[in-house]
Amino acid sequence: MLCQFTVKNFKSIRDEMTFDMQATAISEHEDRVIKDKDGELYLPVSAIYGPNGGGKSNVLEALHILAAKVLRPLYATDGNSYHPFQMKKILIEPFAFGAEEKEAPTEFELFFRTKTAEYRYVLTVKKDIVLYERMDRVKLDTGRRSALFERSDEGIELKGVFAKLKISDELSETLTLLSYLGITYRKNEVIKDILNWFGYGIDFLNYGNPIQELRMAIANSDDVKSLVLDMIQEMDLDIVNFRVEEMENERIEVYTKHIVDGYESELNLSDESSGTKKLFELLPFIADGLASGTTLVIDELDAKIHPVLLRHIIMMFNDMEINRHGAQLIFTSHDLSTMNSEVFRRDEIWFVAKGNRQNSKLYSLVEFKNDKGESVRKDAKFDKQYLEGKYGADPYLRKIIDWGKVNA
Incomplete structure (x- = not known):
């Protein structure tokens, strides 16, 4: 503190x-x-x-x-x-x-x-x-x-x-x-x-390497993921879930799950709007900070x-x-x-x-x-x-x- x-x-x-x-x-x-x-x-x-x-x-x-x-x-x-x-x-x-x-x-x-x-x-x-x-x-x-x-x-x-x-x-x-x-x-x-x-x-x-940092922030913490989803839903987006997939050379891909009029679809984060991408750059750090008691400076x-x-x-x-x-x-x-x-x-x-x-x-x-x-x-x-x-x-x-x- x-x-x-x-x-x-x-x-x-x-x-x-x-x-x-x-x-x-x-x-x-x-x-x-x-x-x-x-x-x-x-x-x-x-x-x-x-x-x-x-x-x-x-x-x-x-x-x-x-x-x-x-x-x-x-x-x-x-x-x-x-x-x-x-x-x-x-x-x-x-x-x-x-x-x-x-x-x-x-x-x-x-x-x-x-x-x-x-x-x-x-x-x-x-x-x-x-x-x-x-x-x-x-x-x-x-x-x-x-x-x-x-x-x-x-x-x-x-x-x-x-x-x-x-x-x-x-x-x-x-x-x-x-x-x-x-x-x-x-x-x-x-x-x-x-x-x-x-x-x-x-x-x-830091926004220098947001996707890499996203992987680090989310890790395998259910608490962090839950808080991220809560904040996303506060924005009234139709994203109901997301997953992080480990690729070769420590690369990751993020996929967002949408439900529109009962139809379920999954998008790569790269296909989302710039505003949604910004959310995924920021929110894991907010959630991780709350979960671990960190002082966040932004x-x-x-x-x-x-x-x-x-x-x-x-x-x-x-x-x-x-x-x-x-x-x-x-x-x-x-x-x-x-x-x-x-x-x-x-x-x-x-x-x-x-x-x-x-x-x-x-x-x-x-x-x-x-x-x-x-x-x-x-x-x-x-x-x-x-x-x-x-x-x-x-x-x-x-x-x-x-x-x-x-x-x-």
Whole structure:
């Protein structure tokens, strides 16, 4: 589960920016939160809105870059060639519109939870070089806090349960210590717990090879297939079933079963409409995420699906009887049909827009205050006020038009 993510000096993000999945103490939809074993409350959904070019995608990309920086060395050494998304070249670009920022490092801070612990990971990188790194842990059953390691100009210090581990004197300055520990001590339970979250606890949706990924997502899980069929039928399509057939050279073919006026027919997915193909690229990941409790991160989710299905997906994550494993959905969107108090809590709606120096600002609806210092009412017409530019991130303008109290 993702708890909180902070980034500074990355692309359009100049100043420190924090994206928070912790539920705030507000009164709406109190049944739509994830309650962890220690009583802490987290959000199942968050949507980021804002104009094109405002920096929405950069928030998600920063999170992906951090995960890729950790995972890429592990994938390069595990002998498995199929990691195309994570194996893309990592480019950590600082804020471009300031001489001081261009020479400064990029800073990341991440809080995440597994079944047993909450971890805090800090990474400071200049281009490809690691300048600072730290990992801390809180055990959920006891609440005990402990440092695991710290890496700085003064050297590397392994602490707590990592104190007896050994580190090479020739550790590459471009390799994160967390990656090194994952490569060297793969069977260590704490290291495995941490890296399993990076590898499987959070998923950045990739459309690079959708059919191959479809096979991986569906696998042989009846739960995943059942959820996919439920979502397809929510779209009122005449698809009543589908099957995945393994071919030679690990190729697969997907066949959809239709019943029209009592007549049953089967089509190859390649013969379906482009909209249906998009559904089959997306829905297995949504279903698999719900079934396994994954944090799904999707850029421009609304561009890929119909608004009716978008609402249905959001409400599935909000329904704790369906979302039994604490899955989270984080996405950027322009769709206003779902921006209302029936679908979202105020702390689940985020905005990104640019200031006068082309620097992106991120803020949630629950923290927004107008010029009079007034908060947004929970029964307000969120979509209408957004279109009127009352929340600062005007959908038709790239820059902030009115910050109110948010302009820190």
